Amino acid sequence: MIIRRVTVLGGSGFIGRHILHELSARRLAVRVPSAHPDQHKDLRILPGVELVEADVHDESQLRDVLRDADVVINLVGILNEDRRRRFDDVHVALPRRVAALCGELGIRRLLHMSALRASPDAPSRYLRSKAEGEAAVLAAQGPELQVTVFRPSVVFGYDDHFVNRFHALLKLAPGWLPLPAPRARFAPVFVEDVALAFVRALRHVPSYGQVYELCGPKEYALWEIVSLIAEESGERKWVIRLGDGASSLMAALMRWLPGKPLTPDNLRSMKVDSVCGRDGLPDGLAALGIRPTPLEAVLPYLFGQLGVRRRYDRLRRFAQRDEDEWLGRLP
């Protein structure tokens, strides 16, 4: 299969940016549709990356961004619904439409992002909708379209939504942090391992038709991860492990906070362990020759330095706001 052009849906997000770096480094032409291209201007400096404004839920705009692609990577996903964004639209209808358009446009390769423990019987709507999306793309595969599905546990790295969220909560906490679902289990996987898995799978024939689990090398209870974050970041707070009743109450309250730090649906997702090997599916990192990076190896580097994107934003803000002052200071 000759691969020159890749369209990455959701490429402006946390995982997508790492995939873009890998694709750009391999000199592929990459198209990234975004509803908010102005917020992702930094991507324009990546060689070969074309950032375009598009609403991927609009079929004709979606068709335009997929046109000419040899491969589609679909990373679009949400953790919580709101009035505008429903799981059914984002996790089910969109993948179904993408797979159908691959057939119509003669695109032969589709890599689809799902989530570990997705299942029609899962306790949360998030995991059930991810399972429906997987089923839709897998149903579309055949000799003309090769599909690979990835199911990561929680993903960590610079600018992630997990370590950074708990770090922010620890910073706000007065001396103790009440932690819902403390015994929920995860096998955090490093974002650069996930990005490498996607890129290695592009031409890897044995990955055709596979549903790959992606996990880090070690399993932890949530309270252990939060204690590690507290230790490594220097925000040494007492982590109070809440029981089921108090966890539900916190989720019911926190869903109304800005950014919805925790919702009842998130809590239901945590009722199943987000660890590999429970569903009889292959280990994607092993299959693609990637040695998983331990959380402990990366965690010390996540604090005390800004993530790539925030560093860029800060530079840009500084350049615009203080342009005269900056020029005045030049020797």
Ligand SMILES: NC(=O)c1ccc[n+]([C@@H]2O[C@H](COP(=O)([O-])OP(=O)(O)OC[C@H]3O[C@@H](n4cnc5c(N)ncnc54)[C@H](OP(=O)(O)O)[C@@H]3O)[C@@H](O)[C@H]2O)c1
């Ligand atoms: N992060 C994790 O720990 C983790 C774990 C398991 C699975 N996953 C899955 O991996 C995928 C990527 O995760 P991520 O953490 O990189 O997410 P993210 O940072 O939130 O990025 C998601 C991207 O999708 C686009 N997007 C979001 N909502 C959209 C909508 N309603 N319609 C169209 N585009 C939308 C956004 O692009 P614009 O705003 O620029 O349009 C954004 O770039 C998701 O499918 C997620 O469910 C993530």
